[in-house]
Amino acid sequence: MAETQETGFSFPAKYRLTGEMEGCTDEQKLELYERLLKTREFDARMRKLFRQGRFEGTFYSQIGQEACDVVIAYQLDQQDFVGPSHRDLGASTGKGVPLKNLAAQVYNRIDSPDGGRYTACHYWHPEYWVMNPSTSIVMNWVAATGAAFGYKMLKKDNVAVAFCGDGATAHGDFHEACNFAGVHRLPIVYVVQNNLWAESLPVALTTALTDLSRRADAYGFPGISIDGNDVVQTWNATREALKRARSGAGPTLIEMKTYRWHGHSDIDPADYRSDDEVAHWMERDPIPRYEQYLRELEVLSDDALAEVRARIEAEIEEAVDFAENSPRPAPDGYLSHVYAEDYPGFEFGDRNSGDANG
Amino acid sequence: MAETQETGFSFPAKYRLTGEMEGCTDEQKLELYERLLKTREFDARMRKLFRQGRFEGTFYSQIGQEACDVVIAYQLDQQDFVGPSHRDLGASTGKGVPLKNLAAQVYNRIDSPDGGRYTACHYWHPEYWVMNPSTSIVMNWVAATGAAFGYKMLKKDNVAVAFCGDGATAHGDFHEACNFAGVHRLPIVYVVQNNLWAESLPVALTTALTDLSRRADAYGFPGISIDGNDVVQTWNATREALKRARSGAGPTLIEMKTYRWHGHSDIDPADYRSDDEVAHWMERDPIPRYEQYLRELEVLSDDALAEVRARIEAEIEEAVDFAENSPRPAPDGYLSHVYAEDYPGFEFGDRNSGDANG
Amino acid sequence: MAEITYIDAINRTLHEEMARDETTFLIGEDTGIYGGVFKATRGLLEEFGPERIIDSPISESLIAGMTVGAAMVGCRPLPEIQFADFISPAFDQIVQQVARYYWRTNGAFEMPVTLRCPYGGGVGGGVYHSQSNEAWFMNTPGLVMVAPGSVRDAAGLLRSAIRSQDPVLYWEHKKLYRSLKDDLPDGDETLTPIGVAEVVRTGSHVTAISFGYTLQLCLEATSQLAAEGIEVEVIDLKTLLPLDKSTVIESVAKTGKAVVVHEAPKVGGIGGEIAAILAEECFWELDAPITRVAGYNTSFPAARTMEEHYMPSTVQVAAALKTAAQT
Amino acid sequence: MAEITYIDAINRTLHEEMARDETTFLIGEDTGIYGGVFKATRGLLEEFGPERIIDSPISESLIAGMTVGAAMVGCRPLPEIQFADFISPAFDQIVQQVARYYWRTNGAFEMPVTLRCPYGGGVGGGVYHSQSNEAWFMNTPGLVMVAPGSVRDAAGLLRSAIRSQDPVLYWEHKKLYRSLKDDLPDGDETLTPIGVAEVVRTGSHVTAISFGYTLQLCLEATSQLAAEGIEVEVIDLKTLLPLDKSTVIESVAKTGKAVVVHEAPKVGGIGGEIAAILAEECFWELDAPITRVAGYNTSFPAARTMEEHYMPSTVQVAAALKTAAQT
Numbered sequence A, B: 001m002a003e004t005q006e007t008g009f010s011f012p013a014k015y016r017l018t019g020e021m022e023g024c025t026d027e028q029k030l031e032l033y034e035r036l037l038k039t040r041e042f043d044a045r046m047r048k049l050f051r052q053g054r055f056e057g058t059f060y061s062q063i064g065q066e067a068c069d070v071v072i073a074y075q076l077d078q079q080d081f082v083g084p085s086h087r088d089l090g091a092s093t094g095k096g097v098p099l100k101n102l103a104a105q106v107y108n109r110i111d112s113p114d115g116g117r118y119t120a121c122h123y124w125h126p127e128y129w130v131m132n133p134s135t136s137i138v139m140n141w142v143a144a145t146g147a148a149f150g151y152k153m154l155k156k157d158n159v160a161v162a163f164c165g166d167g168a169t170a171h172g173d174f175h176e177a178c179n180f181a182g183v184h185r186l187p188i189v190y191v192v193q194n195n196l197w198a199e200s201l202p203v204a205l206t207t208a209l210t211d212l213s214r215r216a217d218a219y220g221f222p223g224i225s226i227d228g229n230d231v232v233q234t235w236n237a238t239r240e241a242l243k244r245a246r247s248g249a250g251p252t253l254i255e256m257k258t259y260r261w262h263g264h265s266d267i268d269p270a271d272y273r274s275d276d277e278v279a280h281w282m283e284r285d286p287i288p289r290y291e292q293y294l295r296e297l298e299v300l301s302d303d304a305l306a307e308v309r310a311r312i313e314a315e316i317e318e319a320v321d322f323a324e325n326s327p328r329p330a331p332d333g334y335l336s337h338v339y340a341e342d343y344p345g346f347e348f349g350d351r352n353s354g355d356a357n358g
Numbered sequence C, D: 001m002a003e004i005t006y007i008d009a010i011n012r013t014l015h016e017e018m019a020r021d022e023t024t025f026l027i028g029e030d031t032g033i034y035g036g037v038f039k040a041t042r043g044l045l046e047e048f049g050p051e052r053i054i055d056s057p058i059s060e061s062l063i064a065g066m067t068v069g070a071a072m073v074g075c076r077p078l079p080e081i082q083f084a085d086f087i088s089p090a091f092d093q094i095v096q097q098v099a100r101y102y103w104r105t106n107g108a109f110e111m112p113v114t115l116r117c118p119y120g121g122g123v124g125g126g127v128y129h130s131q132s133n134e135a136w137f138m139n140t141p142g143l144v145m146v147a148p149g150s151v152r153d154a155a156g157l158l159r160s161a162i163r164s165q166d167p168v169l170y171w172e173h174k175k176l177y178r179s180l181k182d183d184l185p186d187g188d189e190t191l192t193p194i195g196v197a198e199v200v201r202t203g204s205h206v207t208a209i210s211f212g213y214t215l216q217l218c219l220e221a222t223s224q225l226a227a228e229g230i231e232v233e234v235i236d237l238k239t240l241l242p243l244d245k246s247t248v249i250e251s252v253a254k255t256g257k258a259v260v261v262h263e264a265p266k267v268g269g270i271g272g273e274i275a276a277i278l279a280e281e282c283f284w285e286l287d288a289p290i291t292r293v294a295g296y297n298t299s300f301p302a303a304r305t306m307e308e309h310y311m312p313s314t315v316q317v318a319a320a321l322k323t324a325a326q327t
């Protein structure tokens, strides 16, 4: 499969994962592995198809950061609210959104949850409560905070999870949302994926901090920094934070140190960073590290792996077929759902008097 | 004088000021006292005149918080930039802005620095580099940050000082400005006056923090919390922060715990707070505490005090006369300075075709 | 049934609608403990408690933006911006997120959000307590804007807005709060239809088109001109977006003359859109230039002498109507 | 002298003006190290260094707002917003602070700020990479807006904006960046006057009024219609605020017919203001309804099929001009 060689390292001791995954059964460990690998392979496949010009728009690869999304999303109930940003494929795959919907979204076809009208590669799904992410940075953060407020007010036990990047933490809305969540002890977990870059902006120009978890100090709730490429650490930290949120103790901010292997989007050569830096992080690939951990635990056998790969392969094939065969949206298919109510004076418009379809 | 009785306490030991005011000469100590008292008495006089209906608009009293503004403003060079908020009379008086200009500003008369067009009680003066404060919360914070950037870029040695309240720290612009100043180590001192209330909002609904100085932890520069009603502490802390800024070491955030004795504005009965709370803070009045300190140091004698009071009295009388005798602005006096350049198509407007003055 | 003020009609409707629907909550600055800086939300905290009446930090962007997630999970949010002047920090969330979310999700999530916004001058507040900012939002499909010009509509439009599945900006004029009084039957549940303008005076010589506070000037001017035999037809737009084109066109088709009146600066104000609609869709019936009586193209001044000069007056509206009528 | 593109004209002018004035600095997202996401700021960091070319954090409000203090102490700030779609977080600072500061201070402090803003669709970006948001700012006295529709004006308007003492929003259309080419003499220092529109084609039957990208549609349509004997007069507005009323009025007084074309949604777009000016100040010379060819009243769609449908086309502009001409 496309990126197999990229995931094929054998791990020197220093990257070995150690410790317990609290309260995680072997079945769950295996299923989590499958979702991680599925995320990786689907992303790799989409990248390839984009470079082959199979779909328009652009593509934001998450490769390298999968664990930051998948590990926490995997632990959520379907009703729990997820506020992803523009690079959060794993927020959907981790929560179990079928690949075919995601592929159709990338392709802007009518079978996309938004019917092709919104924006390619902005993965979401209404039934899985993964919100339609705003391109506009940290709006999802504010919305997820509002969802957490709503759950609390409506006395539902659900929680919200919001994702953003290192760069997004400089935005004013990041502050207003976190501050409000702190005051009202909202049931939310904030995940900051610090991949060292915001497009071409090095994190040192986003913040004077070394650990973005310290942003939480300004809001009176805990913030921790972890290796987001270490599935075991990530599992334990997110599990703890979700527990905290569900118990009514309030928000947690988790900074996950990670790295995006590819450009900001697939038209970005990313020549602002060094090959050494990229190599350094590819050595810390979260998936093979976790794979080795599972093998050492004898949770993952060659046969099991083969099955997993086969299932993933099949689902990806099906998803790509589905997307490729899903019709392109009707040219005027976006002229609907501007308003939920009817208004006598509203018209979608005309291009010259009277002619409603230009 | 109006508020004399309010300032007439004799101080129990627990409120006694102790310690050195670093690098502050006796003359300076005395002059600082005069500016503090002047601020208090001018504010009290304006309040009285407002209640007598001598001027329109509204009035924001700073009584109780004077030291937070005056002590740092007094230490600045004329070219240093000050970004005050809506309650920062002391930012002007501390820097030496003549009372007559300030009185004319309160009265919205043509001798106001803004000719009466802007907003009553928004004290400022261009020649003293006290910016015209935005009513809109923390815009001054952002502007002062820009000024600090400008000084740094233009390689001038000046610094900027920005003021805001506890409530303002929840605004997104507070975050964006502080974060930027941290990244670029700008020459600025941020002063947060925590007077426990933002209009009717208790500080516990503004933040989950007890010390707002911890907001600074999110930006990688030092933050400290001090008793803003203690002139000695305030002097030493602000002196240190200004030194830091001038030396190129970057910003400091100082939370000053203080209290406004009166309503948010003079139409606010402030019945959301208890008499005990008000009494508690009036006992900690910064001015008599400092007066006692100076007496103990034998820097302030009864004669000296009498002179100071006489000078203040005289300047206030002169300022009030000046404002009362300053003409009201011409009705259309605000129809200017919309643009600095000329544009053929621009008109101030008409109220019906052709009639330029309605 | 007692006479109540415009602001009391707002307050009463908030009480009634929040009692009616437990998924509603109100979030704003000084809206709880203080009951609102104008007392529009008086008594709500006492009745509905701090879970549903939120005294927000000074975070307008949060106030507007958090409603999206809250609405998605089943709430009916009632955000308030303390002064229209401070809606600009929330502009991003309103225009980019709240207004577009239903469209973006291809109809999956409605946004039943009613954002109240006290606007307008004449209260001695200076540039940041006097603005009329409705025009900023006119180019935002997905957003609804209403602006009551009567006590009945203060209640009726608010009730309709709260029950609507669309995001509504509700513009309440500060100068009308206590100056406008009318009978409002207790328990009255009238729903003023959104998107529908009303001819509030019939006349044949010229049409005055306005809303909110400036509507009152049109009505006064109309009475004055009646004495001179000039019959003005007055349209209360009530909804600014989407505009009720047909009511406006029908009236102007009859009178042949139109004067649009608003308080915001003339250039870029909503009068432009109304004039453009008439110039495109009612052109052949026009017998005179379409004029606009509006604020000057400057910021709103503080000194009373200046403020009085800035505010459009009945005299000016009457003059414009007369000029048009006599053309 | 070589043919250069619209974006190269911008880049070259930035180099020249920043070299000319040491108090200028540029702040934006990915404007330094990356040279701008469209490469409009390529080479500036290398030439002027990190003190004057600031790679900002993702803080649009700061990017716009910090310019006020910087300008007060003697800088000439050149902020950039990466996409027009992301100017909304800066809306508050632009409209309330930057645009009003000169007025507020009674003329004590000028605001020589030029904020560049890449706008427009046709680049496959979806709703948040395609917006045309100029109308949001039309009701803001104190603000200037320019929108070049040619390579020469890309340079000439930018140069004039940078040297102006007023705050200027400079709207650069993404679709023109590389599609528009023209000769621009090296060292050319032409200053396109701000506030002045230009008749770029003379004709007697109908006036087309536009700017930026949609101006190109008007020019193409004009050539097509010429074959049918329809003579279109084309006005390039160049400055959107304050509008050059007299040039527009003069032309329409001659042709008697006007079609306004822009990409933003029709309702609340700047076409409304232009139509209103004509309906008020050029009424008696009008021989046909004023029509507007504009974007649909919806958000901007992503799928290519939809995007093509959304974007105004030469065919539609030609049809509108023809209808007007033949009325």
Ligand SMILES: Cc1ncc(C[n+]2csc(CCOP(=O)(O)OP(=O)(O)O)c2C)c(N)n1
Binding pocket: A086, A087, A135, A136, A137, A164, A165, A166, A167, A168, A169, A195, A197, A198, A199, A264, D029, D058, D060, D082, D086, D089
């Ligand atoms: C308000 C806003 N400003 C700018 C952009 C353009 N933009 C898109 S992604 C991005 C960088 C985000 O960096 P980060 O938050 O670290 O996330 P990452 O891409 O690294 O995952 C920028 C500047 C945007 N989408 N929204």
Ligand SMILES: Cc1ncc(C[n+]2csc(CCOP(=O)(O)OP(=O)(O)O)c2C)c(N)n1
Binding pocket: B086, B087, B135, B136, B137, B164, B165, B166, B167, B168, B169, B195, B197, B198, B199, B264, C029, C058, C060, C082, C086, C089
């Ligand atoms: C953006 C904005 N939102 C709301 C207001 C209304 N307002 C004026 S002062 C104030 C409270 C400020 O509290 P704080 O920052 O603590 O300063 P203090 O008044 O206590 O000195 C509010 C909400 C405003 N001026 N600007």
Ligand SMILES: [Mg+2]
Binding pocket: A165, A166, A167, A193, A194, A195, A196, A197, A198, A199
């Ligand atoms: Mg990043």
Ligand SMILES: [Mg+2]
Binding pocket: B165, B166, B167, B193, B194, B195, B196, B197, B198, B199
């Ligand atoms: Mg306070």
